[in-house]
Amino acid sequence: MNLFQRIGEGLRKTRSQLGDGLSNLLKKPRSPAFYEEIEELLIATDVGPAQASLLVRELKTWEEQQNDPKKDPLVFIEERIASFFPLDPPLWEEKPHISPVTVLFVGVNGVGKTTTVGKMAHYFKARGKSVVLGAADTFRAAAVQQLILWGERLDVPVIRQKEGADPGAVAFDTVKAALARKIDVALIDTAGRLQTKHNLMAELHKIHGLVKRELPDIPFETLIVLDSTLGQNAMSQLEHFQKALPLTGMILTKLDGTSRGGIAVSLARKYRLPVRFVGVGEGNDDLLPFDPVLYARALVRPGTKLD
Amino acid sequence: MFESLTERFDRIFRKITGRGLVGEAQVDETLREMRVALLEADVNIDVVKTFVANIRGRLIGAEIGVGLTGGQTVLKEVFQEVVHILGDQRASLQLSPKPPTLIMMMGLQGSGKTTTAAKLAFHFRQANRRVLLVASDFVRLAAIEQLEVLGNQVGVPVLTPKEGVQRPQDMYQDVRRRWIEGMHEIVIIDTSGRLAIDQEMMEELKNLRDLYKPKEALLVLDAMTGQEAVNVASEFDRQIGVDGVIFTKLDGDARGGAILSIRSVLGKPIKFVGTGEKIDRLEPFYPDRIASRIIGMGDVQTLLEKAQSVVTQDKARQMVSKAASNQITFDDFLDQIRSMRKMGSMDDLISMVPGASTVKAQLDFDRVEGEIKKTEAVILSMTNQERRHPEKLDGSRRRRIAVGAGTTVQHVNQVLKQFDQIRKMMKTALKPNGMRALKSLLPF
Numbered sequence: 001m002n003l004f005q006r007i008g009e010g011l012r013k014t015r016s017q018l019g020d021g022l023s024n025l026l027k028k029p030r031s032p033a034f035y036e037e038i039e040e041l042l043i044a045t046d047v048g049p050a051q052a053s054l055l056v057r058e059l060k061t062w063e064e065q066q067n068d069p070k071k072d073p074l075v076f077i078e079e080r081i082a083s084f085f086p087l088d089p090p091l092w093e094e095k096p097h098i099s100p101v102t103v104l105f106v107g108v109n110g111v112g113k114t115t116t117v118g119k120m121a122h123y124f125k126a127r128g129k130s131v132v133l134g135a136a137d138t139f140r141a142a143a144v145q146q147l148i149l150w151g152e153r154l155d156v157p158v159i160r161q162k163e164g165a166d167p168g169a170v171a172f173d174t175v176k177a178a179l180a181r182k183i184d185v186a187l188i189d190t191a192g193r194l195q196t197k198h199n200l201m202a203e204l205h206k207i208h209g210l211v212k213r214e215l216p217d218i219p220f221e222t223l224i225v226l227d228s229t230l231g232q233n234a235m236s237q238l239e240h241f242q243k244a245l246p247l248t249g250m251i252l253t254k255l256d257g258t259s260r261g262g263i264a265v266s267l268a269r270k271y272r273l274p275v276r277f278v279g280v281g282e283g284n285d286d287l288l289p290f291d292p293v294l295y296a297r298a299l300v301r302p303g304t305k306l307d
Numbered sequence: 308m309f310e311s312l313t314e315r316f317d318r319i320f321r322k323i324t325g326r327g328l329v330g331e332a333q334v335d336e337t338l339r340e341m342r343v344a345l346l347e348a349d350v351n352i353d354v355v356k357t358f359v360a361n362i363r364g365r366l367i368g369a370e371i372g373v374g375l376t377g378g379q380t381v382l383k384e385v386f387q388e389v390v391h392i393l394g395d396q397r398a399s400l401q402l403s404p405k406p407p408t409l410i411m412m413m414g415l416q417g418s419g420k421t422t423t424a425a426k427l428a429f430h431f432r433q434a435n436r437r438v439l440l441v442a443s444d445f446v447r448l449a450a451i452e453q454l455e456v457l458g459n460q461v462g463v464p465v466l467t468p469k470e471g472v473q474r475p476q477d478m479y480q481d482v483r484r485r486w487i488e489g490m491h492e493i494v495i496i497d498t499s500g501r502l503a504i505d506q507e508m509m510e511e512l513k514n515l516r517d518l519y520k521p522k523e524a525l526l527v528l529d530a531m532t533g534q535e536a537v538n539v540a541s542e543f544d545r546q547i548g549v550d551g552v553i554f555t556k557l558d559g560d561a562r563g564g565a566i567l568s569i570r571s572v573l574g575k576p577i578k579f580v581g582t583g584e585k586i587d588r589l590e591p592f593y594p595d596r597i598a599s600r601i602i603g604m605g606d607v608q609t610l611l612e613k614a615q616s617v618v619t620q621d622k623a624r625q626m627v628s629k630a631a632s633n634q635i636t637f638d639d640f641l642d643q644i645r646s647m648r649k650m651g652s653m654d655d656l657i658s659m660v661p662g663a664s665t666v667k668a669q670l671d672f673d674r675v676e677g678e679i680k681k682t683e684a685v686i687l688s689m690t691n692q693e694r695r696h697p698e699k700l701d702g703s704r705r706r707r708i709a710v711g712a713g714t715t716v717q718h719v720n721q722v723l724k725q726f727d728q729i730r731k732m733m734k735t736a737l738k739p740n741g742m743r744a745l746k747s748l749l750p751f
Contacts, residue, residue, distance in 0.1 A: 108531075108559060109584075110418060141460070142456050145449040196558060231535055
């Protein structure tokens, strides 16, 4: 399977609702009711009310100005959806020559942070990069152990202290170790925390600040890991985390488990935050680098053959 | 818990309480606003429709009860309807007549199964039951270790798979032997997280259910999920069979939609709710108490139970007699602060007080909690002698305490003054007519 097919497979639940619904609807004659139906369909997949109404307005104008009846409105919708995603490339692509590229993973409990760290380590290793993991989730029972097992599985070093240790110190040690050993990528796991816990959010601010202050010149990504099945609550999570520390991107996990995979669109556009990866399954290779065009196409025109 | 919904309800009620009579137009207006509030909280549309229709049916043409104003009648009906959609009665866990009672935990990845299994074990352990935890999540790395660590924390044995065992169903004989040998009354089986669309994994779960025949197959759901949680629950119920639901992460800003919908849509009760990361933060689900919190009337019952769980009757009586004779010391004060902390966070406790939503908006909990911590530091910097005889605290002692607590002498003075006031207040409160005298001191 190529990347497009795999994204399509991951979006199966969403696409069976949106993709099929859209192509059926677009055959209908245009009327105010038609546009409303399109809008409702988009909202039902969590594309977000603002994006849905914008898309519908744009579609209407486009169709009115369009003289070539052969041009597919689906292609138009697809292009518009793709354009909602900001296009700044991740630092590991933008500055591959500066190392270590450091990535701090944050998010609420149970979204899949540790698993994502493991899978990203696998991703970088497969591309010939050296990786070090930092076990800064010193709170949850056996979280450190979980990361150690990932380290063993991938043959990657894991920087750790004992449970209950200061997560900032672990994060700092990890970057230091990466510098000393000339490692390309440092991936740092943190404890899950609900966005409503002020003191835990402050702790995150501290961890980030500590690394940034001591090592101001390293390329530093902070990625929020969001569970796609959480729907609209993801908004509140993003908002609160963004207040606590500067986020540079997001990772959406469990996309295969929801029919509301449009959430990526509303999050990316509303918060101007690029999506870095999406998780579409449990396998190591099921964490896919995000491509707005392929994503939009898989959502809207899943049957397309790639040229 | 459900702050945004509670605030909305509070605003709606404020418009009508205090009025003598509430006419049909006002009832309809109120219900319309409530409908929007519920939909925004992501409550299932059919549930909202029934909810509104039921209340309307009872209110229109209904007589106003003795001593109640129109507004209060509306409030009462809304409360009852919320209790109703939450399931009316507390549904406790069913215990097998012949032990052990088997409980199987199931749910999506990351919903909180393992943590909840340990919290549940702790719950039964507190009731002096012999509990066994079974770790059978073979999929996620270190899930078995996680349960082992948690079991250790709560003092409950954890059965882990033997060398070479690869599948959860192959543990059955081992589990059985263990519960017979250990005479366990409750056996809690943790399973891997899975999506309802993963046919292979669902098949495995079904087999496990057939094998263990648990008394309670409990579905663990993340309260922040919203309506999707209801879909997930329906799928699990259809494919596996669900006896009850546990909602986790209620301390996140869940809007409440899933919790308010699940009973009506699924027809299965909510048995517990998880309200915090600590091991004792699993509360039995009482529809009336939660309803009371949702409509902004607080939850005095739970507050009292929490207070009773940290302060014994004897201790309370001792305090009263000490207060009456003005013998309260800083040690007692420290005790009070610590008991309160054991009950939960400030934020948590205040939300159980009736009408809390107004107070909450005005309070900065981090600041208040910081203040309390500072006060504690001041007391801890006193010698035992000083704690018993605060009147002996002269300038040089106060300076020493300030340095010890990392604060200023002014702050130490402030703490001493507060302490003095509390002493006086308690003494006054205990006199005949004391409460009235006390009330006159308060601003509201």
